Amino acid sequence: MNHKVLIFDIEGTVCPITFVKDVLFPYFTGQIPQILSAYKYPLTGNVDTDHDPILDTLLKFPQDTLTSQETLRSHILQLVAADIKEPVLKSLQGIVWKKGYQCGDLKAPVYADAIELITKFTQQPNQKVYIYSSGSIAAQKLLFGHVEDVGDMNQFISGYFDITTAGFKTETSSYTTILKEIFGDGEEEEEESVLFLSDNVKEVKAAKEAGMEGYVVERPGNAPLTDSDRRNFTIINTFEDMV
Numbered sequence: 047m048n049h050k051v052l053i054f055d056i057e058g059t060v061c062p063i064t065f066v067k068d069v070l071f072p073y074f075t076g077q078i079p080q081i082l083s084a085y086k087y088p089l090t091g092n093v094d095t096d097h098d099p100i101l102d103t104l105l106k107f108p109q110d111t112l113t114s115q116e117t118l119r120s121h122i123l124q125l126v127a128a129d130i131k132e133p134v135l136k137s138l139q140g141i142v143w144k145k146g147y148q149c150g151d152l153k154a155p156v157y158a159d160a161i162e163l164i165t166k167f168t169q170q171p172n173q174k175v176y177i178y179s180s181g182s183i184a185a186q187k188l189l190f191g192h193v194e195d196v197g198d199m200n201q202f203i204s205g206y207f208d209i210t211t212a213g214f215k216t217e218t219s220s221y222t223t224i225l226k227e228i229f230g231d232g233e234e235e236e237e238e239s240v241l242f243l244s245d246n247v248k249e250v251k252a253a254k255e256a257g258m259e260g261y262v263v264e265r266p267g268n269a270p271l272t273d274s275d276r277r278n279f280t281i282i283n284t285f286e287d288m289v
């Protein structure tokens with residue numbers, strides 16, 4: 047089947063897991079003490095909330111974590127340490143990373159084969175690329191806006207999905223939502239022409255259950271795949287053969 051749509055996961059698929067775990071997450075946690083120290087506790091909303099996206103976001107954490115700076119800090123750090131895909135955390139990370147990308151501290155090491163596939167695939171008529179990541183849409187746009195040695199790749203991306211717009215990545219319903227968003231509600235859904243690419247077997251399984259094609263991407267440093275994964279899924283190590 048010729049694919050008309052490619053949907054890429056980010057971490058472990060278009061860039062190394064180490065960029066997220068060893069660069070983005072530590073950058074975020076490193077900023078947290080200074081960020082939290084700017085506010086009075088217990089944290090409450092005030093008339094200026096509309097002008098302060100960070101306070102606005104912090105106020106969405108559970109009420110009982112807003113009682114003191116230490117409680118909130120510890121809640122946020124625990125979520126990061128356990129890599130919990132929590133929408134408020136992901137939204138806060140997007141806001142904090144913006145500063146890092148803008149001042150040049152952060153640049154996204156997108157794999158060369160991913161850059162080549164995304165740019166060449168979208169040169170063909172009626173072929174589109176989308177992104178689906180647990181990172182917020184704002185964070186996705188920042189990452190593709192600051193690709194190492196390339197710069198801004200957002201013009202190649204037709205749309206972005208995250209856990210607030212599509213749902214959790216291991217759930218089949220999330221991929222059904224994405225298909226509806228891409229093709230509309232018409233009867234002519236062409237789900238087999240959509241290929242989802244991710245390092246996470248559970249995500250690929252959910253995408254396939256929704257009718258998409260799905261390949262598991264094996265990159266250096268990714269979680270090891272089992273013999274059963276290798277029997278049951280198409281595994282690829284590079285996008286070179288897809289260009």
Ligand SMILES: CSCCC(=O)C(=O)COP(=O)(O)O
Pocket residue numbers: 055056057058066070131136139178179180181182185186189215
């Ligand atoms: C948008 S880059 C940050 C990625 C992130 O926060 C994350 O949790 C990675 O999730 P993914 O779904 O891209 O594996």
Ligand SMILES: [Mg+2]
Pocket residue numbers: 055056057058059244245246
């Ligand atoms: Mg991933």
